[in-house]
Each structure stands twice: as C-alpha cells, then as structure tokens.
Amino acid sequence: MLKAKNLVRRGREMADQINILGDDGVPMSYHESFWKSELIDFAFLQQDAFDAIDALCPLERQEYMLDLILRICDRHFEFDNFEQCRILFKEMINTLRQMNYTEFKSPQFNEYEQQLSKHLA
Amino acid sequence: MATKAYQRTYTQLQAITKATVTLNARGVANDELATVNGKLAQVVKTKGDAVTLQVFSGTEGVPTNAEVSFQGAPPTLRVSDQLSGRFFNAYGHPIDGGPEIEGEEREVGGPSVNPYKRRQPSELIPTGIAGIDLNNTLVSGQKIPFFADPDQPYNRVMADVALRADVDKIILGGMGLTNDDYLFFRHAFESAGALDKIVSFVNTTEEPPVERLLIPDMALAAAEYFAVDKNEKVLVLLTDMTLYADALSIVSNRMDQIPSKDSMPGSLYSDLAKIYEKAVQLPDGGSITIIAVTTLNDGDITHAIPDNTGYITEGQLFLRADPDSGKVIVDPFRSLSRLKQLVQGKKTREDHAQLMNAGVRLYADAQNAKTKLENGFDLSDYDLRCLDYAKEYATRLLSIDVNITVEQMLDTAWEIFAKYFSPAETGIKQVFVDKYWKKD
Incomplete structure (x- = not known):
C-alpha cells in the first residue's frame, strides 16, 4: 500500500515536471512514472459505486488487484516515444477497468488478465 | 384590506427606519399583516410590547402618528x-x-x-x-x-x-x-x-x-x-x-x-x-x-x-x-x-451513467490539452483529438440550445466518441461498447 502511495506521489511530481517542461522536455522515464501513477489511480483508487460488481470489492479482491497492478508498476518498459507509452498504458487501464466490472475470477475476468499478461512478458 | 369591527388602531410609532416601523401593541403575533398609514406591513419582530413591522412599500411619508391597524392573520x-x-x-x-x-x-x-x-x-x-x-x-x-x-x-x-x-x-x-x-x-x-x-x-x-x-x-x-x-x-x-x-x-x-x-x-x-x-x-x-x-x-x-x-x-x-x-x-x-x-440507467438507457462519466473525463483531458497549448507546448495526437472532441461535445451536447431526447443524447455521445477515440480510450464497460459502439 505504501509502495502504491509513493508511486502515485512520484507520478504527481512527474506530471508537474511534464507540465513545466513539456512532453518533449523530459526523459521517457518521467512519462512512464506518470502513467504508472495514472494506472493506480484509474484501476485501483477509482471505484464505480453505481456498478453492481465494482461497488462490492472484498479485501481478497482488492489485494489481488493491487498485487497485479504493482507487478505492472515494477516492470520497466521500453518506449520509442511518449505517445507509445500513453497508448500502452491506456490499453492496460482499460483492461483493468473491465476486470473491475467483471465477476472475480470468472472466465471473462481470467481472459482480461490473460490480455494483460502479454504486456508483462 | 377592509377594516373589521372592534379592531384596535394604534397611532403612536416609537421608531421609523427605511423599511420598518416600531410601536407598542398587545396581542400581536409574528408574521401578522397590518396596515401602516394605509400601506401593507408585516410583523417581523416582537419583544415585550414592542412590535416591529416591515412596511413592504417603504416608510417614506409615514408620520410618527400614522394609523396602524393589525389584521390578526398572516398573508x-x-x-x-x-x-x-x-x-x-x-x-x-x-x-x-x-x-x-x-x-x-x-x-x-x-x-x-x-x-x-x-x-x-x-x-x-x-x-x-x-x-x-x-x-x-x-x-x-x-x-x-x-x-x-x-x-x-x-x-x-x-x-x-x-x-x-x-x-x-x-x-x-x-x-x-x-x-x-x-x-x-x-x-x-x-x-x-x-x-x-x-x-x-x-x-x-x-x-x-x-x-x-x-x-x-x-x-x-x-x-x-x-x-x-x-x-x-x-x-x-x-x-x-x-x-x-x-x-x-x-x-x-x-x-x-x-x-x-x-x-x-x-x-x-x-x-x-x-x-x-x-x-x-x-x-x-x-x-x-x-x-x-x-x-x-x-x-x-x-x-x-x-x-x-x-x-x-x-x-x-x-x-x-x-x-x-x-x-x-x-x-x-x-x-x-x-x-x-x-433515474440514470433506471428511467433511462442502461449505458447512461457510463457515457456521462466517459464524456466528462474526456472533456477534462481536453482542458489539460488546452492548458498545454496555452503554455506553448507541442500537442500530441491525443491532445489534438481531445480538443476537437471538446468543441463538438460542447456544441452538440453541453450547449443550452440543444433540444433532443435522452436517447438521442446517448447516441450522439457514442457517435462523437467513435469519431475521436478508440474504445479503450473511453474506458467504457465492454458490454456497452460491444452493444452501442458506432462502427463506421
């Protein structure tokens, strides 16, 4: 949890730097840090209270998702440009969100997880 | 405002302000109506025998010996x-x-x-x-x-x-x-x-x-x-x-x-x-x-x-x-x-809440892109799409001169999303994307 918190904080700092220096003015790692924080924000911190499944998220499921998200964050990615970085993370955020809307460990859920794992290879 | 029988009339005001008069009177209730020098007034305060009335049309021309009669009832x-x-x-x-x-x-x-x-x-x-x-x-x-x-x-x-x-x-x-x-x-x-x-x-x-x-x-x-x-x-x-x-x-x-x-x-x-x-x-x-x-x-x-x-x-x-x-x-x-x-999704179509959230989220991305533009930075492809989206979203959905049914609003939103974004960028629940996403 503390680790996730730090990642979000660092992402905030990177976002500030990107705002000051521009997309091209910062190293690729800044973009990566920023998008990792966005990932935690969108896929873990944000909860859809009006969705029947996401509204009820037991501790077991929270742990599972946080673990999955942190494994993504631990990985170091290689990008040619920041657009590529944005596209990949948007894709992963979307997949994680779809998981949040799906019954825990249902076939559909596992399928989404499968989709994610190809980015983690 | 006809006078009634046995109605008490007071003729001595204690104080006059621009909007109120104060006098001593008994048996008066809050909110009761009265006439002061023929003008309609309402009791706004009572303290002991001191009664304060707000005179609706103002106290201009009201003398200190104005006739005050209470009507015994609120408006x-x-x-x-x-x-x-x-x-x-x-x-x-x-x-x-x-x-x-x-x-x-x-x-x-x-x-x-x-x-x-x-x-x-x-x-x-x-x-x-x-x-x-x-x-x-x-x-x-x-x-x-x-x-x-x-x-x-x-x-x-x-x-x-x-x-x-x-x-x-x-x-x-x-x-x-x-x-x-x-x-x-x-x-x-x-x-x-x-x-x-x-x-x-x-x-x-x-x-x-x-x-x-x-x-x-x-x-x-x-x-x-x-x-x-x-x-x-x-x-x-x-x-x-x-x-x-x-x-x-x-x-x-x-x-x-x-x-x-x-x-x-x-x-x-x-x-x-x-x-x-x-x-x-x-x-x-x-x-x-x-x-x-x-x-x-x-x-x-x-x-x-x-x-x-x-x-x-x-x-x-x-x-x-x-x-x-x-x-x-x-x-x-x-x-x-x-x-x-x-009512959303209950009295309206199931995809309503998700579309609303996605629409506003993307509009927020457009605001970030706008800040970037104002700060003189190059815009990415996504930023440019966001800006175009924001303009169309504002014109076709946010504007107050729009007059369409809720169903049409939802369809318009899907149409605009498909024009500028990929399904993943909207982050909408897959079942709704499968059902409603406009494919060319």
Missing part, C-alpha cells in the same frame, strides 16, 4: 383552479386585468410537508438540454438552482426547461424581474400555448424590493395546493433568489440585527431552507420541484448566498459562456444534480 392566498393562466403581484392580487380569484383562503409560508409523509424522488424530468439531462439529470421533487453570472441567459434556459418538462403546472415566482424579463416570460408562456398550466407571481424592479419577500411563499402556497390537493406534478421557478436575499438583508439590517457574512442576515440559511425544503415527492403522485436562479457576483460561489444555497439544494447547474464553441454551456465540472443516480 393569505385564495387557491382554486382559477389560478391557472393568471399573473399576480406579491400580495396575490391579479396584475393581468382579470377578476380576483374565488376560492379557499390559505395562509402562505407555513411548514413544509412532513418528511415521514414523503417518497424518495424517482421520476425523471427531461428538459431536452443535454448538459442537464445527460450529465445532471433532474428528478421530480428535487430542489436545484442555476448558478449564473447576471449576463447569462438564465431566464431563457429556465423558461425552456419549464415548457419542455412534462409537468401539470408551472408556477413562476419572479423577484425583481426587469420589465423586459417579465414580458419575456409572459410572451414565452403565451406563444407556447401553455398559459393554462402556468401561474405567475411577479415583482418587478419597479415595485418596492421588500415586497418580493412574499413571492416565494405565494408561489409555493399555490404549488402546494396543486401538488397536495390535486396530486399534480408542479414545477416552481424562482428567479432571482439573490435579489430575494438582498431584500432580506434590507429588512434585517434596518432593524438592530447584527449582519452576518456579506451583510446578509444571520438567519439566511433558515430563510432559504424554509423555501427550498418545500420541494417534495408525495406518495399519491403529486410533487413540487423547485428550480431557482442564484445570480453570482463575478462567479464568486463563496458569497453567503450561493454558499448557503449550496448546502440546502440538491446540487446546482452552472451556466458558462464557452469561447471554443461560442455557445453558453452547462459547465460539466461545476454542475451537479445530486439525485441523478436515482
């Missing part, structure tokens, strides 16, 4: 079906040249409906304006104000909302309306052929400001007659509540009350709540929905009037001129209808 309104299609002043007297109303005489400004006898609001009020229906859906029995700068066309929007809403009665409470605004409402209601379901209580800028304190009570007394007695769906429009609060401060500050923040009376919250809490959903189908206007000074929502209003009402609708689309829009960031989840 009343005669209610019956004859109210429909009529225009009244703050005292409930016709100003349209028609005859007086015949009907039961009821006290105005009484208590609101017992919470235990209410139902949770659950009926959608469609307005045709997507900034409202799509992002901030209104529910019958809700109380919600427009927050707008004085130069925004809030009266026009409110008239549109009223005429499109599927309600049985529309009650207009106009406080400090300019004559132009009064004529606009009159013309709008007449030309829509809807006059028979509209009742108007109007105080214009030409009339004394203190009179407008009676307008909300009159309007809501009429609303309660139709909603409670007739089981009708009633929409009450109150414009402009800032001028109402200004009139409150005129009265309180002329008495010995210590003003609160922004020179408003300390009782501002209670005074406003007394009005807004009349909004109700009744079990037998009747309802009172209140849409008010609170004009802002330079967009300052920390002023005492909008601040207190915000704690009472169930959200607010924020009007803003959008330079990108050249339209007046319902600002999605500052507007909120706190009851929208009671």
Whole structure:
C-alpha cells in the first residue's frame, strides 16, 4: 500500500515536471512514472459505486488487484516515444477497468488478465 | 384590506427606519399583516410590547402618528383552479386585468410537508438540454438552482426547461424581474400555448424590493395546493433568489440585527431552507420541484448566498459562456444534480451513467490539452483529438440550445466518441461498447 502511495506521489511530481517542461522536455522515464501513477489511480483508487460488481470489492479482491497492478508498476518498459507509452498504458487501464466490472475470477475476468499478461512478458 | 369591527388602531410609532416601523401593541403575533398609514406591513419582530413591522412599500411619508391597524392573520392566498393562466403581484392580487380569484383562503409560508409523509424522488424530468439531462439529470421533487453570472441567459434556459418538462403546472415566482424579463416570460408562456398550466407571481424592479419577500411563499402556497390537493406534478421557478436575499438583508439590517457574512442576515440559511425544503415527492403522485436562479457576483460561489444555497439544494447547474464553441454551456465540472443516480440507467438507457462519466473525463483531458497549448507546448495526437472532441461535445451536447431526447443524447455521445477515440480510450464497460459502439 505504501509502495502504491509513493508511486502515485512520484507520478504527481512527474506530471508537474511534464507540465513545466513539456512532453518533449523530459526523459521517457518521467512519462512512464506518470502513467504508472495514472494506472493506480484509474484501476485501483477509482471505484464505480453505481456498478453492481465494482461497488462490492472484498479485501481478497482488492489485494489481488493491487498485487497485479504493482507487478505492472515494477516492470520497466521500453518506449520509442511518449505517445507509445500513453497508448500502452491506456490499453492496460482499460483492461483493468473491465476486470473491475467483471465477476472475480470468472472466465471473462481470467481472459482480461490473460490480455494483460502479454504486456508483462 | 377592509377594516373589521372592534379592531384596535394604534397611532403612536416609537421608531421609523427605511423599511420598518416600531410601536407598542398587545396581542400581536409574528408574521401578522397590518396596515401602516394605509400601506401593507408585516410583523417581523416582537419583544415585550414592542412590535416591529416591515412596511413592504417603504416608510417614506409615514408620520410618527400614522394609523396602524393589525389584521390578526398572516398573508393569505385564495387557491382554486382559477389560478391557472393568471399573473399576480406579491400580495396575490391579479396584475393581468382579470377578476380576483374565488376560492379557499390559505395562509402562505407555513411548514413544509412532513418528511415521514414523503417518497424518495424517482421520476425523471427531461428538459431536452443535454448538459442537464445527460450529465445532471433532474428528478421530480428535487430542489436545484442555476448558478449564473447576471449576463447569462438564465431566464431563457429556465423558461425552456419549464415548457419542455412534462409537468401539470408551472408556477413562476419572479423577484425583481426587469420589465423586459417579465414580458419575456409572459410572451414565452403565451406563444407556447401553455398559459393554462402556468401561474405567475411577479415583482418587478419597479415595485418596492421588500415586497418580493412574499413571492416565494405565494408561489409555493399555490404549488402546494396543486401538488397536495390535486396530486399534480408542479414545477416552481424562482428567479432571482439573490435579489430575494438582498431584500432580506434590507429588512434585517434596518432593524438592530447584527449582519452576518456579506451583510446578509444571520438567519439566511433558515430563510432559504424554509423555501427550498418545500420541494417534495408525495406518495399519491403529486410533487413540487423547485428550480431557482442564484445570480453570482463575478462567479464568486463563496458569497453567503450561493454558499448557503449550496448546502440546502440538491446540487446546482452552472451556466458558462464557452469561447471554443461560442455557445453558453452547462459547465460539466461545476454542475451537479445530486439525485441523478436515482433515474440514470433506471428511467433511462442502461449505458447512461457510463457515457456521462466517459464524456466528462474526456472533456477534462481536453482542458489539460488546452492548458498545454496555452503554455506553448507541442500537442500530441491525443491532445489534438481531445480538443476537437471538446468543441463538438460542447456544441452538440453541453450547449443550452440543444433540444433532443435522452436517447438521442446517448447516441450522439457514442457517435462523437467513435469519431475521436478508440474504445479503450473511453474506458467504457465492454458490454456497452460491444452493444452501442458506432462502427463506421
């Protein structure tokens, strides 16, 4: 949890730097840090209270998702440009969100997880 | 205001201010009406034998030996079906040249409906304006104000909302309306052929400001007659509540009350709540929905009037001129209808809430892109798409001149999303994407 918190904080700092220096003015790692924080924000911190499944998220499921998200964050990615970085993370955020809307460990859920794992290879 | 038998008349005033007079009298109750030198007045304070009256038309020309006679009752309104299609002043007297109303005489400004006898609001009020229906859906029995700068066309929007809403009665409470605004409402209601379901209580800028304190009570007394007695769906429009609060401060500050923040009376919250809490959903189908206007000074929502209003009402609708689309829009960031989840996806299509969230999220991305642009940075492909999206979203959905069904709003949103984004970028639930995503 503390680790996730730090990642979000660092992402905030990177976002500030990107705002000051521009997309091209910062190293690729800044973009990566920023998008990792966005990932935690969108896929873990944000909860859809009006969705029947996401509204009820037991501790077991929270742990599972946080673990999955942190494994993504631990990985170091290689990008040619920041657009590529944005596209990949948007894709992963979307997949994680779809998981949040799906019954825990249902076939559909596992399928989404499968989709994610190809980015983690 | 005929004098009655055995009525006591007092002729010695103790003090006179611009809006109030004070005298010694016995057996007088709060809110009771009286005449002072022939002018209508209302008891606003009693302390021992000292009675303070607010004189609605002002105390100019009132001598210290003015005749004061008490009428023994608070303001009343005669209610019956004859109210429909009529225009009244703050005292409930016709100003349209028609005859007086015949009907039961009821006290105005009484208590609101017992919470235990209410139902949770659950009926959608469609307005045709997507900034409202799509992002901030209104529910019958809700109380919600427009927050707008004085130069925004809030009266026009409110008239549109009223005429499109599927309600049985529309009650207009106009406080400090300019004559132009009064004529606009009159013309709008007449030309829509809807006059028979509209009742108007109007105080214009030409009339004394203190009179407008009676307008909300009159309007809501009429609303309660139709909603409670007739089981009708009633929409009450109150414009402009800032001028109402200004009139409150005129009265309180002329008495010995210590003003609160922004020179408003300390009782501002209670005074406003007394009005807004009349909004109700009744079990037998009747309802009172209140849409008010609170004009802002330079967009300052920390002023005492909008601040207190915000704690009472169930959200607010924020009007803003959008330079990108050249339209007046319902600002999605500052507007909120706190009851929208009671109807979204229940009375509307299943994808409503998800579309709303995605639409506003992408609009927020566009704002970030705009900041980037203003700071002189190169925009990415995504930023450019966001900016184009924002313009179309504002023009086709947020603008107040939109008039389409909720279904059309949802379809328009899907269409715009597909034009500028990939499904993953919208982050919408896959089942809805599969079902509704527009494929070329």
